[in-house]
Amino acid sequence: MNVGILRADAENGTVNVQMEDGLSIKLEDCWLRDHCRCTNCYRSDTYQRIHHLLEIPEAFINNLDYDQEKIRVTWSDGHESLYSANFLAEFHYKTWIEGRSLKPIVWQGASVSNKVCNVDVDSFLNSVDGARKVFQSLLDYGVAFISNVEVSEQATEKVCQALGGVQHTLFGGMWKVSTVREHADTAYTTVPLAVHNDNTYFTEAAGLQIFHCMEHENGAGGETVLLDGFHGALQLKRDHPEDFEFLTHFDLEAEYLEDGYHHSYSAPVISLDKFNDIKQIRFNVYDRSPMAFASGAECRSYYRALRNLSRYYEDKRNQWCFKLMPGTLLVFDNFRVLHGRAGFTGHRVLSGSYVSRSDWLSRARVLRLIK
Ligand SMILES: [Fe+2]
Ligand SMILES: [Zn+2]
Structure with a gap:
């Protein structure tokens, strides 16, 4: 999958990402902070989060910028998070559910x-x-x-x-x-x-x-x-x-x-x-x-x-x-x-x-x- 970002903006803690292929995804700030994939937040060798949920700061989005490949969020506590377009595209709810549902073919x-x-x-x-x-x-x-x-x-x-x-x-x-x-x-x-x-x-x-x-x-x-x-x-x-x-x-x-x-x-x-x-x-x-x-x-x-x-x-x-x-x-x-x-x-x-x-x-x- 290779998708590009057309546009992204943040409003009242919700980030709206418009993809070039027409897909539109809404992501909440609490979700974004929890899904930060930087080395302070996530261990890519074990695919596990580093912090307990209660240690993840309930910070606000101070700034959002984007290019075709990624969005960058700067948080109120100074932390910075990058999210690639491909990563974000996975979390379109309908596609997410569709991809996970088993499709048994019934028979008689x-x-x-x-x-x-x-x-x-x-x-x-x-x-x-x-x-x-x-x-x-x-x-x-x-x-x-x-x-x-x-x-x-x-x-x-x-x-x-x-x-x-x-x-x-x-x-x-x-x-x-x-x-x-x-x-x-x-x-x-x-x-x-x-x-x-x-x-x-x-x-x-x-x-x-x-x-x-x-x-x-x-x-x-x-x-x-x-x-x-x-x-x-x-x-x-x-x-x-x-x-x-x-x-x-x-x-x-x-x-x-x-x-x-x-x-x-x-x-x-x-x-x-x-x-x-x-x-x-x-x-x-x-x-x-x-x-x-x-x-x-x-x-x-x-x-x-x-x-x-x-x-x-x-x-x-x-x-x-x-x-x-x-x-x-x-x-x-x-x-x-x-x-x-x-x-x-x-x-x-x-x-x-x-x-x-x-x-x-x-x-x-x-x-x-x-x-
Ligand atoms: Fe049996
Ligand atoms: Zn992080």
């Missing part, structure tokens, strides 16, 4: 299968282009495949590390799900699992989930089911707005109990950001806590809203069903995509891990896919 059922990426593991691990494809697919659709992975826990872990790093939970770092009942969870059985999000009982639910089917012998079934939770929530908003409203405000409690552990957390099933865009789905019909309600009406709304959302999530047209094979790693966004499993017979081993949302979005930022 198997139609998304030819849009989701399938990247060779070498390309993912060793090229920026391969890594960008995987993270872009996760940002757009919440799903990505990585293929030709060696069928071992070490090779799976290497991919998990590259996705942002393993998130440790009571289930371990790298976990292995088979019919051996290592934890008090239905995942460690052969029964079908209806679509759900994991960790609704954690304050920090897993960001990504990684599945690598290492073996499935002497049996059938076990297909993986994926579903775009955002799509279902938007259908609910269209058809049952009062249910959508309820599920975006009511704190539903979930819990996990096992010898030595008792996790519990309550939050809305559908979380919205400040622009009312959906940012997280926490849907798990199994892990709901027994709950008391403020009124009979609230109790009835809870069942009506949750059942109506469940109908979308259980509708086969919305589900994408496929069989995972050894060597192909499935990655999906647990804040958005619901997963389930068909019942199965035989011996099936799934290896994988969680990656925290903070960690995978950090990777996406380093790859310059988001801000």
Whole structure:
């Protein structure tokens, strides 16, 4: 970006900057002083401010001058600050928000299968282009495949590390799900699992989930089911707005109990950001806590809203069903995509891990896919 300043003036503590490309930015004196990038105010080696907020003087602008490339502010305490045109242009509010909002592409059922990426593991691990494809697919659709992975826990872990790093939970770092009942969870059985999000009982639910089917012998079934939770929530908003409203405000409690552990957390099933865009789905019909309600009406709304959302999530047209094979790693966004499993017979081993949302979005930022 290379923008030039056309004009700048200060009035009652507000600086108006008119850029040559037509952009107009208003900046308050308190903001300008806080964003001074001189070596007394800011450490460019650590990208951190030097002073505590209370130490930053509430000074006035004594003088403002500018040229095409920068503005110069002289303060009432004698301090001088320079701000480049490129730096100031970043803080145009609309551009700022636009640049930061995620833009998920909602999908319905198997139609998304030819849009989701399938990247060779070498390309993912060793090229920026391969890594960008995987993270872009996760940002757009919440799903990505990585293929030709060696069928071992070490090779799976290497991919998990590259996705942002393993998130440790009571289930371990790298976990292995088979019919051996290592934890008090239905995942460690052969029964079908209806679509759900994991960790609704954690304050920090897993960001990504990684599945690598290492073996499935002497049996059938076990297909993986994926579903775009955002799509279902938007259908609910269209058809049952009062249910959508309820599920975006009511704190539903979930819990996990096992010898030595008792996790519990309550939050809305559908979380919205400040622009009312959906940012997280926490849907798990199994892990709901027994709950008391403020009124009979609230109790009835809870069942009506949750059942109506469940109908979308259980509708086969919305589900994408496929069989995972050894060597192909499935990655999906647990804040958005619901997963389930068909019942199965035989011996099936799934290896994988969680990656925290903070960690995978950090990777996406380093790859310059988001801000
Ligand atoms: Fe699960
Ligand atoms: Zn300064």
